[in-house]
Amino acid sequence: MSVQEKVRIPAQRTPKKKVALSEGKKQERKLGWLLCAPAAIVMVAVTAYPIIYSVWLSLQRYDLKFPEDREFIGLTNYVTVLSNNYWWTAFGVTALITVISVTVELILGMGLALIMHKTLVGRGLVRTSALIPYGIVTVVAAFSWRYAWTPGTGYLANLVSPDGAPLTERASALAIIIFAEIWKTTPFMALLLMAGLALVPDDLLKAASMDGASWWQRFTKVMLPVMKPAILVALLFRTLDAFRIFDNIYVLSAGANETSSVSMIAYNNLMKGLNLGIGSTMSVLIFLTVAIIAFIFVKLFGTAAPGSDDGERR
Amino acid sequence: MADIVLDKVSKKYPDGTVAVHDIDLEIADGEFIILVGPSGCGKSTTLNMIAGLEDISSGELRIAGERVNDKAPKDRDIAMVFQSYALYPNMTVRENMAFPLRLAKLDKKVIDEKVGEAARVLELTDYLDRKPANLSGGQRQRVAMGRAIVRSPKAFLMDEPLSNLDAKLRVQMRTQVSRLQKQLGTTTVYVTHDQTEAMTLGDRVVVMRGGYIQQVGDPQTLYDRPVNLFVAGFIGSPAMNFLAATVEEDKLRTALGDLPIGGRTRAALSGADAPRQLILGIRPEHFEDASLVEDHQRAKGYEFTAPVDLVESMGSDKYVYFTVEGEHASSADLEDLAADAGGADLPPQDSLVTRLSAESRVRDGADAKVWMNLDKIHLFDPSDGRNITLTDEKAEV
Numbered sequence: 001m002s003v004q005e006k007v008r009i010p011a012q013r014t015p016k017k018k019v020a021l022s023e024g025k026k027q028e029r030k031l032g033w034l035l036c037a038p039a040a041i042v043m044v045a046v047t048a049y050p051i052i053y054s055v056w057l058s059l060q061r062y063d064l065k066f067p068e069d070r071e072f073i074g075l076t077n078y079v080t081v082l083s084n085n086y087w088w089t090a091f092g093v094t095a096l097i098t099v100i101s102v103t104v105e106l107i108l109g110m111g112l113a114l115i116m117h118k119t120l121v122g123r124g125l126v127r128t129s130a131l132i133p134y135g136i137v138t139v140v141a142a143f144s145w146r147y148a149w150t151p152g153t154g155y156l157a158n159l160v161s162p163d164g165a166p167l168t169e170r171a172s173a174l175a176i177i178i179f180a181e182i183w184k185t186t187p188f189m190a191l192l193l194m195a196g197l198a199l200v201p202d203d204l205l206k207a208a209s210m211d212g213a214s215w216w217q218r219f220t221k222v223m224l225p226v227m228k229p230a231i232l233v234a235l236l237f238r239t240l241d242a243f244r245i246f247d248n249i250y251v252l253s254a255g256a257n258e259t260s261s262v263s264m265i266a267y268n269n270l271m272k273g274l275n276l277g278i279g280s281t282m283s284v285l286i287f288l289t290v291a292i293i294a295f296i297f298v299k300l301f302g303t304a305a306p307g308s309d310d311g312e313r314r
Numbered sequence: 315m316a317d318i319v320l321d322k323v324s325k326k327y328p329d330g331t332v333a334v335h336d337i338d339l340e341i342a343d344g345e346f347i348i349l350v351g352p353s354g355c356g357k358s359t360t361l362n363m364i365a366g367l368e369d370i371s372s373g374e375l376r377i378a379g380e381r382v383n384d385k386a387p388k389d390r391d392i393a394m395v396f397q398s399y400a401l402y403p404n405m406t407v408r409e410n411m412a413f414p415l416r417l418a419k420l421d422k423k424v425i426d427e428k429v430g431e432a433a434r435v436l437e438l439t440d441y442l443d444r445k446p447a448n449l450s451g452g453q454r455q456r457v458a459m460g461r462a463i464v465r466s467p468k469a470f471l472m473d474e475p476l477s478n479l480d481a482k483l484r485v486q487m488r489t490q491v492s493r494l495q496k497q498l499g500t501t502t503v504y505v506t507h508d509q510t511e512a513m514t515l516g517d518r519v520v521v522m523r524g525g526y527i528q529q530v531g532d533p534q535t536l537y538d539r540p541v542n543l544f545v546a547g548f549i550g551s552p553a554m555n556f557l558a559a560t561v562e563e564d565k566l567r568t569a570l571g572d573l574p575i576g577g578r579t580r581a582a583l584s585g586a587d588a589p590r591q592l593i594l595g596i597r598p599e600h601f602e603d604a605s606l607v608e609d610h611q612r613a614k615g616y617e618f619t620a621p622v623d624l625v626e627s628m629g630s631d632k633y634v635y636f637t638v639e640g641e642h643a644s645s646a647d648l649e650d651l652a653a654d655a656g657g658a659d660l661p662p663q664d665s666l667v668t669r670l671s672a673e674s675r676v677r678d679g680a681d682a683k684v685w686m687n688l689d690k691i692h693l694f695d696p697s698d699g700r701n702i703t704l705t706d707e708k709a710e711v
């Protein structure tokens with residue numbers, strides 16, 4: 001039987017299938033575009049105008065305090081922002097918060113997901129209680145953290161540093177901001193990862209333990225690779241989200257002691273400083289950074305699906 | 315290689331379901347043993363307990379004489395093939411097969427050698443660098459087998475390894491599995507609910523039902539001397555015919571007529587506690603066109619005339635179906651069998667299936683004179699399904 005197969009399969013496949021495939025793929029792609037079109041059109045209609053308008057504003061000198069000085073100045077605003085220390089400090093702070101909080105969230109979220117996936121008794125209760133932080137409005141949660149960390153009245157401040165004021169020092173303020181972020185969004189991460197865990201067939205794990213894999217080997221060699229697409233989705237969502245951090249900083253430290261994120265200083269320039277030109281420039285730069293992050297992730301996705309590198313028969 | 319002994323092994327799931335009740339089974343070194351039975355009878359549970367994937371609730375499991383109840387699967391040195399194949403989707407065929415060896419920290423050269431050898435045996439050499447997603451069902455199945463054999467484990471466990479293949483491929487793979495097992499001589503426990511697989515593959519077959527072992531024996535024994543109604547109806551395709559029978563003086567009154575009681579049946583019915591209401595079982599091949607029966611045979615049987623429903627000519631012989639009027643055989647066992655569509659091949663209750671010689675001239679719609687071999691009938695007690703015609707012989711339970 002397989003002697004025949006051996007001869008037949010390679011001979012038949014290479015020339016014939018390519019033609020058939022490209023034909024089918026074309027059809028599929030067309031259908032894909034058609035199915036996406038309505039959503040894409042609505043998205044473009046809603047987002048394109050503000051984006052284009054901010055790009056337009058960013059190319060002008062436009063300070064509402066001096067409206068008569070409005071003038072088209074090309075890329076000068078970009079030079080101003082990118083050569084400014086405040087911007088880079090904020091960028092560094094944002095990157096730091098993003099990297100640390102997303103990393104910690106991934107690890108904690110994975111642990112939480114494994115627990116929620118495994119629990120048999122009181123599954124609903126465990127899941128619901130784990131999701132509570134995510135259900136609380138960020139600003140409300142941030143205020144409660146602020147009170148908790150305020151010397152004199154706050155229980156955490158009294159507990160951890162009875163003499164200091166943690167929110168008024170840079171390092172401790174950043175740590176508290178990151179902590180608040182992690183506390184709030186770990187459940188979201190766990191939920192996305194749990195969906196990924198459900199993708200790992202039970203038989204695969206059983207097979208791995210028969211093959212002699214320890215728990216850790218099953219986790220790293222079988223579960224993680226199969227879950228990779230779900231992990232990337234979770235990381236993408238959270239990275240983009242974390243990079244735009246605003247409310248926790250606004251409430252907890254108000255950006256004092258160099259704890260501003262890029263969104264904070266863009267807001268300060270636009271709304272407080274009324275400098276539409278510089279503020280828009282910062283917004284556009286944030287937009288570009290987010291786009292680059294998304295692009296990198298999407299590139300990683302491409303090879304994430306198992307077997308997709310030469311995926312003929314899926 | 316090793317023998318496997320199940321000593322009063324039971325499984326109770328946390329929700330209270332008892333899936334396996336006190337199973338005793340001795341599997342000899344190198345033996346190919348089949349667990350067969352309808353869906354939900356505890357075959358997979360038994361296999362998973364041998365594998366170590368399920369805890370044993372009570373009883374003892376010994377592999378090569380050593381108690382392994384508390385050993386983790388990886389320490390039992392057993393390989394398993396799953397119905398879903400369970401190939402690692404992110405690894406190539408080569409990596410899949412090498413996985414257990416890599417975990418065992420074998421030398422890279424040794425691994426390559428062993429994988430190459432297994433691939434050669436299973437004719438997978440050309441596909442070593444493909445991902446499982448790009449293989450056909452039969453090829454995936456062979457990779458799963460390959461992953462099991464590279465390790466040369468003490469035993470193979472297979473849980474319906476062929477049931478995801480189409481009919482033709484299944485027959486081919488069946489032969490290959492059988493050949494491979496003979497070559498390697500490794501103790502194998504094979505789960506299936508396909509009774510053809512059970513009959514053709516194994517040295518011995520274990521028929522299970524509702525968590526209990528019904529009968530253990532080689533395929534021919536199960537076929538010729540089923541210990542109860544369930545085994546009789548489950549093994550064989552088309553299945554055994556069952557008729558209600560009543561003992562009346564020297565006759566056995568059935569829908570086919572009054573059968574004389576003689577020899578074997580007389581001994582069975584002479585017991586003081588022998589029931590009066592019985593179920594008679596007879597296999598399709600124990601009928602013959604009366605005109606083709608030789609004279610010295612004729613005396614051993616019983617002749618009746620009935621209208622033919624349908625003739626199916628198979629070339630080598632003819633399947634002839636009759637409608638039987640009158641009382642139907644009824645028992646809990648037969649209902650169980652009928653409920654399991656996958657396994658047993660039970661005909662409708664009022665239908666009689668016979669297998670006659672190809673030379674037979676019976677035609678659809680016409681009356682046919684049919685002879686049945688009374689030496690081959692089985693009588694079952696409807697209350698517990700026991701085969702009472704076996705009592706005087708050395709029944710194997």
Ligand SMILES: Nc1ncnc2c1ncn2[C@@H]1O[C@H](COP(=O)(O)OP(=O)(O)OP(=O)(O)O)[C@@H](O)[C@H]1O
Nearest residue numbers: 327329331333352353354355356357358359360507
């Ligand atoms: N995890 C579990 N918890 C509770 N009951 C279970 C569990 N797994 C199986 N069972 C029950 O145990 C019994 C035996 O199941 P098992 O999977 O061994 O059947 P099987 O003979 O392999 O059937 P099939 O041919 O359908 O695979 C069934 O009644 C099933 O419902």
Ligand SMILES: [Mg+2]
Nearest residue numbers: 357358359473
């Ligand atoms: Mg099963």
